[in-house]
Amino acid sequence: MPDRMSPLVLSTESVSTQEAFDYWRDSVCAMYVRMQVDPLTSADFHARIEYATLENSVGLSRVRADAQRARRRPVDLQADAEDCILGVITLDGQAVLEQDGRTVDAKPGTLIFLDSTRPYTATWTSMFEELVVQVPTRSISVTDTRSLTAQAFGPGTVAPVVTSCFTSLFDLVSTDPAQAAPLVPHALGLFGAAVATAARRKSEPEEITAVLRQQVFDFLRSHACDPELGADTVASACGVSRRTLYRIVGGGGVAHHIREIRIDRAKKLLQRERYQSMGAIAAACGFGSESGFHRAFRESVGATPADYRQMVRP
Missing domain, CATH: 1.10.10.60 (Homeodomain-like)
Structure with missing residues (x-):
């Protein structure tokens, strides 16, 4: 029996060229939240999601796909069983993300937050790759997320630590879920600290510790x-x-x-x-x-x- 954290792979390679984008649209809505997804290329469309479900309904996924636009519309907001905060880590390619009256460029190395309780738009004009951390809103201690969405956090912020942590965690979940399991609570604490920092709220002591712990163990592994x-x-x-x-x-x-x-x-x-x-x-x-x-x-x-x-x- 596969481990419950082992990533589920959804790829357009599993269907015909004619069915590819409809399959992709359904996959995106099933794995994340309801939205309108449209291709931005007339060529054959290729895309792939590797999606792992961690504890407390947290999702961790790697996405690689061709150009497209995803719109979370007002009509979509009531279609999901649970609200969530999305942490989008760009690994390759570029995108433009819009929410709460702000527009931001997503480039490799940036961390950007989106809130599923309000409309947003994400546009990728070429092939891209990203890591997405999906955390239920109930697990986040920030009550008003309007100050953190659609802003790029990069070098000099908590973003490099978050990127290193979740990239390594995804790789470990993919190869050895049992070894990854004890690390999940620390990773989620780090995500909470990143959200608190992005929202300009003073981090709780346990959140500060999560960030420092990740920095310490990154240094230990490197040296x-x-x-x-x-x-x-x-x-x-x-x-x-x-x-x-x-x-x-x-x-x-x-x-x-x-x-x-x-x-x-x-x-x-x-x-x-x-x-x-x-x-x-x-x-x-x-x-x-x-x-x-x-x-x-x-x-x-x-x-x-x-x-x-x-x-x-x-």
């Missing part, structure tokens, strides 16, 4: 292979005190999380690099010595690196 990496370096890079850092990372402390990231990388190398020496793998993963790598790996995995390589070898 875990540095054998000199430690709490002081992480705290300085993320702009927090050591005390705050340890509160953010929780049980086991910074050293524990660095070790687990290194061991996870070592497991991938042991599976992929059948003939690479243990010393080379230890160094590539940030361990200061082969003996230290051997000891840490056995404590965490319950097997030596050599035994693990033998177990996972195809």
Whole structure:
């Protein structure tokens, strides 16, 4: 039986050319909210949605499609069972989004919010790719979203952290839903913090923590292979005190999380690099010595690196 978080794939490749756009229009309305969708090209239309349902009815999807216009009209507003906030992360291509009297250009790297309770328009003039986070309005602590919709959040805002988090989460949901499941609550906390920031409302402490936690773990994953990496370096890079850092990372402390990231990388190398020496793998993963790598790996995995390589070898 497929995992409940495994993405559902809807693609125009599954139907004839003549049926493609009608199929796409129905798919968009079924996965997101009711709207009018029209093609902007006379050529063959191609589009694809990979849609995963997370906890609390949160949707996370990747969309790749040809030029089109989607309009959420007043007549559509009563057609859905639940209202939602949409976080649109542009990965490729460009779009123009309109809501609440504002018009904004969506470019790669931007995060833009839309509210399904009011009309909006989204126009893509060429092929595009985007990640869409769909969160029920009841899960968002902001009561008035008019100050956050149809505005582009990019570098220098919370957008890069949100983009990194949900892009990585989608990739993990697609390949290993069981491993992704514990990360979902942290990702949703981060989304709530992003909404609060965009709405110019002071974030609640737990929302601030979600943002900082994501920043810390992004840094840890990027620098875990540095054998000199430690709490002081992480705290300085993320702009927090050591005390705050340890509160953010929780049980086991910074050293524990660095070790687990290194061991996870070592497991991938042991599976992929059948003939690479243990010393080379230890160094590539940030361990200061082969003996230290051997000891840490056995404590965490319950097997030596050599035994693990033998177990996972195809």
